[in-house]
Amino acid sequence: xxxxxxxxxxxxxxxxxxxxxxxxxxxxxxxxKQHVGNWPGKTVEKKEGSFSYNDMNYLxxxxxxxYSLSANSDEExxxxxxxxxxxxxxxxxxxxxxxxxxxxxMLADYCGINKSAILVLNMMDxxxxxxxxxxxxxxxxxxxxxxxxxxxxxxxDYAQLYSIIExxxxxxxxxxxxxxxxxxxxxxxxxxxxxxxxxxxxDTGIYSKSWLTSKLIEKDLAVIDFVKDILNEDEVxxxxxxxxxxxxxxxxxxxxxxxxxxxxxxxxxxxxSSQDDFKLNILDQLMTRPFMGKFLSILxxxxxxxxxxxxxxxxxxxxxxxxxxxxFIHSILDQIGAPIWFxxxxxxxxxxxLGYTIAMAGLVLGITFVFGFLEELxxxxxxxxxxxxxxxxxxLQGKSxxxxxxxxxxNMGGAYSCRVIDTWGQKTLTxxxxxxxPCMGCWGVIGLLSSIFFGSSTLMIIGSLFMVIVFHIWxxxxxxxxxxxxxxxNAGLIMELPPYHKPKWGxxxxxxxxxxxxxxxxxxxxxxxxTVIVWLMSGMGxxxxxxxxxxxxxxxxxxxxxxxxxRWQMFLAWFTSVMGKEATLGVFSALFTxxxxxxxxxxxxxxxxxxxxxxxxxxxxxxxxxxxxFAFTFNIPCLMTVSSxxxxxxxxxxxxxxxxxxxxxxxxxxxxxxHIGMMIW
Amino acid sequence: xxxxxxxxxxxxxxxxxxxxxxxxxxxRITSIGLTIGSEIRIMSNRKKQPILVYGRxxxxxxxxxxSEHILVKEMLK
Numbered sequence: 001x002x003x004x005x006x007x008x009x010x011x012x013x014x015x016x017x018x019x020x021x022x023x024x025x026x027x028x029x030x031x032x033k034q035h036v037g038n039w040p041g042k043t044v045e046k047k048e049g050s051f052s053y054n055d056m057n058y059l060x061x062x063x064x065x066x067y068s069l070s071a072n073s074d075e076e077x078x079x080x081x082x083x084x085x086x087x088x089x090x091x092x093x094x095x096x097x098x099x100x101x102x103x104x105x106m107l108a109d110y111c112g113i114n115k116s117a118i119l120v121l122n123m124m125d126x127x128x129x130x131x132x133x134x135x136x137x138x139x140x141x142x143x144x145x146x147x148x149x150x151x152x153x154x155x156x157d158y159a160q161l162y163s164i165i166e167x168x169x170x171x172x173x174x175x176x177x178x179x180x181x182x183x184x185x186x187x188x189x190x191x192x193x194x195x196x197x198x199x200x201x202x203d204t205g206i207y208s209k210s211w212l213t214s215k216l217i218e219k220d221l222a223v224i225d226f227v228k229d230i231l232n233e234d235e236v237x238x239x240x241x242x243x244x245x246x247x248x249x250x251x252x253x254x255x256x257x258x259x260x261x262x263x264x265x266x267x268x269x270x271x272x273s274s275q276d277d278f279k280l281n282i283l284d285q286l287m288t289r290p291f292m293g294k295f296l297s298i299l300x301x302x303x304x305x306x307x308x309x310x311x312x313x314x315x316x317x318x319x320x321x322x323x324x325x326x327x328f329i330h331s332i333l334d335q336i337g338a339p340i341w342f343x344x345x346x347x348x349x350x351x352x353x354l355g356y357t358i359a360m361a362g363l364v365l366g367i368t369f370v371f372g373f374l375e376e377l378x379x380x381x382x383x384x385x386x387x388x389x390x391x392x393x394x395x396l397q398g399k400s401x402x403x404x405x406x407x408x409x410x411n412m413g414g415a416y417s418c419r420v421i422d423t424w425g426q427k428t429l430t431x432x433x434x435x436x437x438p439c440m441g442c443w444g445v446i447g448l449l450s451s452i453f454f455g456s457s458t459l460m461i462i463g464s465l466f467m468v469i470v471f472h473i474w475x476x477x478x479x480x481x482x483x484x485x486x487x488x489x490n491a492g493l494i495m496e497l498p499p500y501h502k503p504k505w506g507x508x509x510x511x512x513x514x515x516x517x518x519x520x521x522x523x524x525x526x527x528x529x530x531t532v533i534v535w536l537m538s539g540m541g542x543x544x545x546x547x548x549x550x551x552x553x554x555x556x557x558x559x560x561x562x563x564x565x566x567r568w569q570m571f572l573a574w575f576t577s578v579m580g581k582e583a584t585l586g587v588f589s590a591l592f593t594x595x596x597x598x599x600x601x602x603x604x605x606x607x608x609x610x611x612x613x614x615x616x617x618x619x620x621x622x623x624x625x626x627x628x629x630f631a632f633t634f635n636i637p638c639l640m641t642v643s644s645x646x647x648x649x650x651x652x653x654x655x656x657x658x659x660x661x662x663x664x665x666x667x668x669x670x671x672x673x674x675h676i677g678m679m680i681w
Numbered sequence: 682x683x684x685x686x687x688x689x690x691x692x693x694x695x696x697x698x699x700x701x702x703x704x705x706x707x708x709r710i711t712s713i714g715l716t717i718g719s720e721i722r723i724m725s726n727r728k729k730q731p732i733l734v735y736g737r738x739x740x741x742x743x744x745x746x747x748s749e750h751i752l753v754k755e756m757l758k
Binding site: 017067068070072098099100101102105109218250251253254255258278280284288289290385386388389392495496497498499 | 704725729733741
């Protein structure tokens with residue numbers, strides 16, 4: 001990609017409200033030439049891409065979405081700073097032709113920023129079906145910038161967009177703010193004129209005087225700071241005296257912006273058929289019922305999870321069968337005379353890591369596809385609505401139910417599905433909660449250990465574990481909420497339930513596959529490194545566990561780990577469970593039956609033998625088993641989840657905080673469980 | 682006479698007469714299309730669930746507690 005970016009003939013920034021189809025347009029323009037990173041110093045995701053047209057290369061920057069250009073969140077601040085810092089040549093503002101009035105608000109909020117712009121009215125196909133037609137030319141004349149009506153989902157519509165982009169870069173057009181200024185003058189009157197006159201002889205740069213005035217009336221903190229820099233002390237004092245008396249400035253300027261939008265629409269939008277009265281469709285009537293909505297949400301999420309596994313199955317099967325080739329690779333390496341340590345490293349450890357990573361990435365592919373589909377459909381917004389009353393107390397959106405449900409299948413998938421959550425704080429808190437949910441691999445081990453040690457009371461053990469999980473989620477929300485979602489940041493649920501949209505298969509599939517490769521590559525790197533470290537510590541395939549660094553490490557820490565009910569075997573099993581909880585049975589068999597397989601594959605290949613069950617039940621006491629179940633459940637889900645968490649929240653610091661928090665919690669729960677167990681048995 | 686959103690029946694068409702609350706709340710509610718003077722219709726109003734209103738071609742869900750900040754008056758259809 002970098003090669004094509006070297007000689008860029010223009011940088012275009014995409015700006016719109018949510019649900020307008022910005023990512024569809026972004027994907028449609030850039031195809032696979034995309035790069036995802038971080039905005040410097042912020043936990044906001046930065047998406048860039050490029051495309052060529054007529055032998056010229058263009059860079060596209062996807063500005064983080066929000067409803068307006070006020071400076072209330074990191075996303076909005078990033079967006080505004082980016083435009084103000086003059087880093088792009090042109091801003092492409094998008095609106096939804098089917099919901100023109102509301103979605104043009106972004107244009108109204110932009111109006112007064114003196115930077116070349118074009119307006120894209122998306123979803124024109126649907127608008128036409130509704131009997132709506134837009135006089136694009138007259139709209140363009142009124143605004144003073146190029147306007148195009150299109151459907152970002154249709155390839156054919158792009159030719160015109162390309163040529164408009166090319167023309168606008170050649171001869172930039174700036175959105176005229178004179179008509180909006182007139183609305184401000186007539187509606188806000190005196191105060192508007194007084195404030196604006198402060199800037200009479202001052203160069204206000206990229207912002208027009210009217211734009212600054214309206215933002216000052218809105219008491220926008222970033223703009224207040226900005227004008228302090230360009231005005232002298234007298235002027236600032238004068239300004240403050242004007243602004244002091246204003247209450248609810250947002251409401252007043254907002255009304256002006258919508259008046260301006262109404263004026264625009266009245267003359268340029270033609271309704272061919274009479275507009276039907278809007279009614280809730282049958283699904284929405286059901287989804288808005290308190291019980292039915294929750295029931296249907298959970299049901300769909302469960303079906304979604306099952307579908308994810310089915311879709312991911314072919315890749316998972318390939319992944320899981322890769323370790324079977326281990327013997328074959330062994331023999332080949334043997335024949336060519338490779339050293340034993342190399343054979344062990346390559347044929348046992350790395351092949352296992354590769355298979356495991358492919359299998360997990362396959363599951364994530366299924367999850368990404370199914371839940372991406374539900375999100376595009378508009379269904380997740382309904383789920384959010386249904387669970388609002390449960391989650392809003394924790395400062396979260398109802399959508400947070402989804403990552404929690406997905407985590408029952410796979411915590412890594414859970415972390416990735418947090419993508420649908422709008423703000424960083426809510427996303428991070430949701431992931432922190434979702435880590436507490438035991439995944440399929442985890443349940444397998446819990447079930448096995450419980451049945452070995454607790455027989456008929458297994459249900460009671462699992463029941464109490466479940467209660468502690470619920471308690472832990474509640475506690476985690478309590479601890480992390482003040483840091484992640486301070487009250488000032490907490491606007492409660494005000495959101496749009498977008499009309500149901502037909503999913504755009506092309507862009508969805510592209511997203512799913514790029515996600516798959518990305519997940520696979522990141523996870524493979526991490527798993528390989530850890531596998532090699534554990535391989536080194538476990539004696540490099542030499543066999544006897546008691547000669548290994550791992551054993552010495554476990555033995556050395558035994559005095560401490562015993563406090564938490566874990567002797568060296570259990571402690572090592574707990575320690576290595578971060579490689580992947582499925583791996584733990586393999587580790588058990590290595591530690592208790594001294595077969596030499598410590599790697600993931602062994603479990604999947606051998607399952608649980610009777611000799612393992614006997615060996616464990618002989619050498620571990622009931623309280624120790626209970627302590628281990630708790631330590632194991634609340635441990636970091638797995639390193640791949642850690643890596644996917646970091647990818648989603650873009651914060652190494654918070655990924656570490658959450659990781660340490662879970663390790664510490666796991667030990668505390670183990671300690672309590674161990675001592676309660678000692679009292680019972 | 683002004684009323685709170687939660688006091689209204691489904692199907693009522695109302696005009697917003699006042700909105701109060703934090704700067705952030707005002708900014709959000711304005712940008713999603715609810716401003717003083719705008720006409721909205723109540724689409725759903727069930728116990729404990731967010732209130733659903735329809736205005737400016739958009740179906741909008743407002744958290745029940747947040748909806749306390751919005752006062753409306755009924756309009757004759």
